Amino acid sequence: MADTPLPPDASSTVDAERGAWKSKLGFILAASGSAIGLGNIVFFASNAYQYGGGAFYLPYFIALFVLGIPVMIVEFSLGTLTGQSFPVALRKLVGKRGEYVGWWTTSSALFITMYYITILGWALSMLFGAFGGLLTDPAVAPFTGMTEPTAGPNATVYFFGMIATPWPLLAVVAIWAMTILILWRGTATIEKAVRVFVPLMWLFMIVLIVRGLTLPGGIDGVLYLFTPNLDGILDVNVWQGAFAQMFFSLSLGLGTMTAYASYLPKDADQINNSMLVSFLNCGFEYIAGVAIFSMLFVFALNPAGTTLSLSFFVIPQGIANFPFWVKGFGVFFFFLLVIAGLTSAVSLVEGVAAPLKDKLGISRAKALTFVMVPGIIGSLAFALPFVVDPDLTGDGTLGLTLLDILDHWVFRYSLLVGGFMECLLIGWVLGAANLRQFVNEHSKFSLGPWFDVLIKFVIPIILGVVIFFTLLADLTGGLYGEAYTINGFEWLPVVIPIFWIVATIATSIFLTNRPMHESTPHNVPAEA
Numbered sequence: 001m002a003d004t005p006l007p008p009d010a011s012s013t014v015d016a017e018r019g020a021w022k023s024k025l026g027f028i029l030a031a032s033g034s035a036i037g038l039g040n041i042v043f044f045a046s047n048a049y050q051y052g053g054g055a056f057y058l059p060y061f062i063a064l065f066v067l068g069i070p071v072m073i074v075e076f077s078l079g080t081l082t083g084q085s086f087p088v089a090l091r092k093l094v095g096k097r098g099e100y101v102g103w104w105t106t107s108s109a110l111f112i113t114m115y116y117i118t119i120l121g122w123a124l125s126m127l128f129g130a131f132g133g134l135l136t137d138p139a140v141a142p143f144t145g146m147t148e149p150t151a152g153p154n155a156t157v158y159f160f161g162m163i164a165t166p167w168p169l170l171a172v173v174a175i176w177a178m179t180i181l182i183l184w185r186g187t188a189t190i191e192k193a194v195r196v197f198v199p200l201m202w203l204f205m206i207v208l209i210v211r212g213l214t215l216p217g218g219i220d221g222v223l224y225l226f227t228p229n230l231d232g233i234l235d236v237n238v239w240q241g242a243f244a245q246m247f248f249s250l251s252l253g254l255g256t257m258t259a260y261a262s263y264l265p266k267d268a269d270q271i272n273n274s275m276l277v278s279f280l281n282c283g284f285e286y287i288a289g290v291a292i293f294s295m296l297f298v299f300a301l302n303p304a305g306t307t308l309s310l311s312f313f314v315i316p317q318g319i320a321n322f323p324f325w326v327k328g329f330g331v332f333f334f335f336l337l338v339i340a341g342l343t344s345a346v347s348l349v350e351g352v353a354a355p356l357k358d359k360l361g362i363s364r365a366k367a368l369t370f371v372m373v374p375g376i377i378g379s380l381a382f383a384l385p386f387v388v389d390p391d392l393t394g395d396g397t398l399g400l401t402l403l404d405i406l407d408h409w410v411f412r413y414s415l416l417v418g419g420f421m422e423c424l425l426i427g428w429v430l431g432a433a434n435l436r437q438f439v440n441e442h443s444k445f446s447l448g449p450w451f452d453v454l455i456k457f458v459i460p461i462i463l464g465v466v467i468f469f470t471l472l473a474d475l476t477g478g479l480y481g482e483a484y485t486i487n488g489f490e491w492l493p494v495v496i497p498i499f500w501i502v503a504t505i506a507t508s509i510f511l512t513n514r515p516m517h518e519s520t521p522h523n524v525p526a527e528a
């Protein structure tokens, strides 16, 4: 292959001033804490359910090996190769067009952060609810989907009641405050937080899986999830769902993992790290899937409605039916959601703040402020409690409607487009063989030339096809959200996607064309 060698100044050792993980364990905890989040608990189970259990599982499994681990190797090694975060790393390696891509994905990450934190704010509000009245009346009619909330005090009614109050606005500010606190001193404070939160989330998940499986009939849900079913194998929607879920779950496509890896020493074994983080993440995801599916089957619950319905009212409804210690399990579940999501939100914010710091040469506090100000405004917008659809043929409140429509576009496109462009740039401009050589130098295993084929051809082709068909379906099937009742804000389905595209492209053009800050040395040798 006609790959030119790496640019001579591309590589760098860890700059202790920028931040550095104290140990490999600290990095693995932080990166797996990033990966394990709402995606594993909320979105995996509802996607698996939506795409038919066993039909989802196979594409998802294939996605892990064909896309997940290889793209993680790329994102990790960009960080150690350059010692910089995503847009700046791409600038160094593949030039200005790389930086455009990098800032585009970074600004998309900010949009995801905004609503991710709103969802965490709701989870925090539900946690308070679990201490209080949320789970006090198990004797309600079975859940019938979010469009028909039953009259009793069940989780659905509780959730829609809760998001229509101003309390979540306060919860959102609290989650932002915790996120910034954990990020304040960079790797030092992140490492402290993940050392507590990551083991704790495994512990809580294990409690929940034991509870789910020991319920009479719990095993049927597991069978539904794992019985292979080839029906969906030709359905491009199932593959789209599996790929988007894989990217989201592994925190790929937006450069987040590059920021974390840039605090590693240059000789870190990125094949080993990628496998460890991917297996930890997917292991957690399957455990969460089993716990959730066992409950769905035992209580014959039906997760209709949006992806959020599963964790916000189907699971609580299941927990409310537990034979004993209902409150305890309810609190466990929402506490788990909050800490798992918090360690992911931390990585999302770091993935946006680190590039600003690297590019503009500003202080950490300033970079965090630049992210936090628009971030909080966005998160508050998604928590707006005004009821725009009292009949719930859409999403009820203005905030949830905004969130649902934005998520449709950002979740389906930004990660996959980011991954697609990243593979093209690394595969063809830098040269996959060059990256592979760097990775192999520091790894016990060696990647063979098949890695180049994956990065240059297989992944871009698969992603290209999936993106094309998704776009086709979106452009021909009516605009997403058009059918909702959104009293007074009927223009939202049109304006939101346009706003997202224009805002991210404009940010990318603006930041790429800012002069690169050069005065801090990037090549300070590591101390240890």
Ligand code: TRP
Residues within 6 Å of the ligand: 034, 035, 036, 037, 038, 039, 040, 109, 247, 248, 249, 250, 251, 252, 253, 254, 256, 344, 345, 347, 348, 415
């Ligand atoms: N992986 C996290 C989850 O499963 C979410 C997340 C964190 C993320 N950082 C990301 C998703 C970067 C995409 C890109 O909840």
